Amino acid sequence: MKTFIILSLLISQTLIAKADVLPTWKDGENKQAIIKFVEKVIDKKSPEYVKPEDRIATFDNDGTLWSEVPTVEVEFTKMRLKEMIQKDPKLAQKEPYKSLVMHKKSPPKLNQKEMMEVFATTHAGMNENEFAQSVKGFFQQAKHPKLNVPYTQTAYKPMLELISYLKENEFSVFICSGGDTSFMRVVATEIYGIPSQNIIGTSLKDKTVEKDGKLSVIRTDKLDLLNDKEGKPVGINRQIGKRPIFAAGNVRSGGDIDHLRYSKEGALPSLQLMINHDDAKRESAYNEKDNQSLNMAKKYGWKIISIKDDWGDVFSKTKVEVSTNE
Amino acid sequence: MKTFIILSLLISQTLIAKADVLPTWKDGENKQAIIKFVEKVIDKKSPEYVKPEDRIATFDNDGTLWSEVPTVEVEFTKMRLKEMIQKDPKLAQKEPYKSLVMHKKSPPKLNQKEMMEVFATTHAGMNENEFAQSVKGFFQQAKHPKLNVPYTQTAYKPMLELISYLKENEFSVFICSGGDTSFMRVVATEIYGIPSQNIIGTSLKDKTVEKDGKLSVIRTDKLDLLNDKEGKPVGINRQIGKRPIFAAGNVRSGGDIDHLRYSKEGALPSLQLMINHDDAKRESAYNEKDNQSLNMAKKYGWKIISIKDDWGDVFSKTKVEVSTNE
Numbered sequence: 001m002k003t004f005i006i007l008s009l010l011i012s013q014t015l016i017a018k019a020d021v022l023p024t025w026k027d028g029e030n031k032q033a034i035i036k037f038v039e040k041v042i043d044k045k046s047p048e049y050v051k052p053e054d055r056i057a058t059f060d061n062d063g064t065l066w067s068e069v070p071t072v073e074v075e076f077t078k079m080r081l082k083e084m085i086q087k088d089p090k091l092a093q094k095e096p097y098k099s100l101v102m103h104k105k106s107p108p109k110l111n112q113k114e115m116m117e118v119f120a121t122t123h124a125g126m127n128e129n130e131f132a133q134s135v136k137g138f139f140q141q142a143k144h145p146k147l148n149v150p151y152t153q154t155a156y157k158p159m160l161e162l163i164s165y166l167k168e169n170e171f172s173v174f175i176c177s178g179g180d181t182s183f184m185r186v187v188a189t190e191i192y193g194i195p196s197q198n199i200i201g202t203s204l205k206d207k208t209v210e211k212d213g214k215l216s217v218i219r220t221d222k223l224d225l226l227n228d229k230e231g232k233p234v235g236i237n238r239q240i241g242k243r244p245i246f247a248a249g250n251v252r253s254g255g256d257i258d259h260l261r262y263s264k265e266g267a268l269p270s271l272q273l274m275i276n277h278d279d280a281k282r283e284s285a286y287n288e289k290d291n292q293s294l295n296m297a298k299k300y301g302w303k304i305i306s307i308k309d310d311w312g313d314v315f316s317k318t319k320v321e322v323s324t325n326e
Numbered sequence: 327m328k329t330f331i332i333l334s335l336l337i338s339q340t341l342i343a344k345a346d347v348l349p350t351w352k353d354g355e356n357k358q359a360i361i362k363f364v365e366k367v368i369d370k371k372s373p374e375y376v377k378p379e380d381r382i383a384t385f386d387n388d389g390t391l392w393s394e395v396p397t398v399e400v401e402f403t404k405m406r407l408k409e410m411i412q413k414d415p416k417l418a419q420k421e422p423y424k425s426l427v428m429h430k431k432s433p434p435k436l437n438q439k440e441m442m443e444v445f446a447t448t449h450a451g452m453n454e455n456e457f458a459q460s461v462k463g464f465f466q467q468a469k470h471p472k473l474n475v476p477y478t479q480t481a482y483k484p485m486l487e488l489i490s491y492l493k494e495n496e497f498s499v500f501i502c503s504g505g506d507t508s509f510m511r512v513v514a515t516e517i518y519g520i521p522s523q524n525i526i527g528t529s530l531k532d533k534t535v536e537k538d539g540k541l542s543v544i545r546t547d548k549l550d551l552l553n554d555k556e557g558k559p560v561g562i563n564r565q566i567g568k569r570p571i572f573a574a575g576n577v578r579s580g581g582d583i584d585h586l587r588y589s590k591e592g593a594l595p596s597l598q599l600m601i602n603h604d605d606a607k608r609e610s611a612y613n614e615k616d617n618q619s620l621n622m623a624k625k626y627g628w629k630i631i632s633i634k635d636d637w638g639d640v641f642s643k644t645k646v647e648v649s650t651n652e
Contacts, residue, residue, distance in 0.1 A: 196568055197382075197565060217559050230534040231534075234532045237454055239565060
């Protein structure tokens with residue numbers, strides 16, 4: 001009798017656990033495809049079993065894990081620029097800073113060289129602690145203009161569930177984003193539960209310096225890696241050394257096409273998600289002009305995730321503490 | 327009574343567990359310092375408690391985790407050079423290859439530029455799979471000249487125990503070596519239980535290429551990072567984004583001084599080991615001319631580990647399988 005009760009309890013717990021998988025995802029083909037994929041690669045008896053050490057998952061950040069309207073790091077860059085101009089007003093007379101400062105509402109489109117210059121100017125010259133403090137200051141003040149909450153509360157709830165689900169099934173989960181690695185590291189553990197060593201992003205070349213008898217690593221203004229488009233496989237290979245068997249990105253710039261192809265074209269079973277921003281009401285509706293990301297998704301068999309149709313809710317409103325100490 | 331038996335069992339198991347910690351390390355000040363440090367940082371009641379996500383440990387590889395007499399990757403480089411000369415005999419007429427080929431027993435000392443050229447020539451031009459296959463071929467054939475076992479069996483037994491001990495206590499364990507990252511990745515999981523994403527080493531710049539409709543990452547002959555001396559803090563910050571609270575290196579070239587300083591000069595409690603090769607009988611006896619590594623160890627309070635006095639046994643003779651498939 002006792003055994004029977006224990007067995008019944010175990011079975012009902014298993015059923016509850018199953019029913020609870022990805023609760024914010026609406027039932028449908030995409031949710032089922034994700035669950036089916038995970039169950040297949042963790043099943044030792046399946047011909048598509050994948051060993052835990054090869055269960056690598058990579059997620060783009062802006063537009064895949066949190067809102068990119070506006071892009072959070074661009075908002076940080078504007079704040080840094082403002083601080084820098086207060087200290088050195090001459091900066092506001094120089095291009096491309098002048099145009100940026102003049103057009104507050106809709107800043108001019110910069111070419112890649114100008115963008116890299118603004119990136120280097122606002123992100124370089126600090127050591128790792130000083131930069132982290134600057135980023136923390138931003139996250140403590142800034143709010144999302146439409147949602148009116150700190151940016152740390154703009155993560156997508158369904159994606160947080162997906163990260164947890166993969167981790168529970170012994171996946172190593174990484175961010176693979178065009179954003180600056182050190183910028184994301186400041187909040188990625190608190191928001192996503194992803195540790196600093198699992199963040200792959202764009203980086204500036206560092207160098208070791210000695211100050212007051214102590215070593216630290218300082219950010220130079222030279223680009224180390226632009227982790228976007230064809231840079232993503234490079235970043236993944238450099239930091240992980242394995243192809244992801246699960247990869248997620250989103251439409252906007254085509255920045256994740258090579259990321260998802262690199263996953264799909266590996267030797268192991270794999271699944272890719274391309275998130276489509278088609279929900280103007282709850283989030284934002286946008287796509288790239290040439291429709292390239294969606295076309296590639298169809299060509300390669302990636303799952304197109306519709307925010308409107310696949311997600312029961314969009315934003316995690318969970319409060320996230322950004323500590324002030326080092 | 328039942329409770330008493332369970333309690334007794336628990337206590338005796340704890341005692342057994344304690345007695346089993348680092349069994350190949352001889353009892354003494356250094357072994358006690360390691361255990362005391364770990365027990366302190368995992369104890370939530372201790373003022374020196376460190377959260378699991380900050381328990382980062384970094385180990386140099388050559389001379390710290392396995393034998394570096396001869397340096398394994400230099401032996402691989404010689405094998406690659408031989409293969410390349412067989413395909414292109416003209417290479418043997420060009421310097422620095424000519425001198426290398428002429429002096430088989432004691433190759434000439436190359437300057438850094440020549441070394442980098444040989445490194446790039448023998449390590450570049452392949453994609454990630456091709457390079458891994460080449461390294462696997464080496465490990466399946468080559469043997470340590472003195473020990474007469476495959477190089478995969480030349481890991482230090484006390485260090486394997488130390489890695490396991492740290493992992494059991496929720497440390498994230500990384501290799502931080504001057505060796506090539508992709509070279510080490512081929513065997514590090516099998517030998518040390520350290521996954522490919524936890525290997526920080528010297529790297530060549532990669533680029534994404536498309537061949538037969540598939541993307542892969544190919545190794546160019548341009549240096550990405552020389553992960554030695556002042557390059558080690560850069561490699562650590564780039565890949566982990568946190569300072570290690572436990573770091574181990576060895577005497578020979580001063581290559582680990584900045585590595586250990588970067589750990590020691592962090593904000594959290596930390597411990598550093600400097601391994602001294604003083605055991606000509608069981609391993610090798612060597613030091614750098616200016617004694618810099620040992621001097622720095624004394625200056626900064628790093629533990630100097632004597633292979634002769636601190637290790638009851640040196641080599642793990644455990645057989646390691648190097649798989650042939652991709």
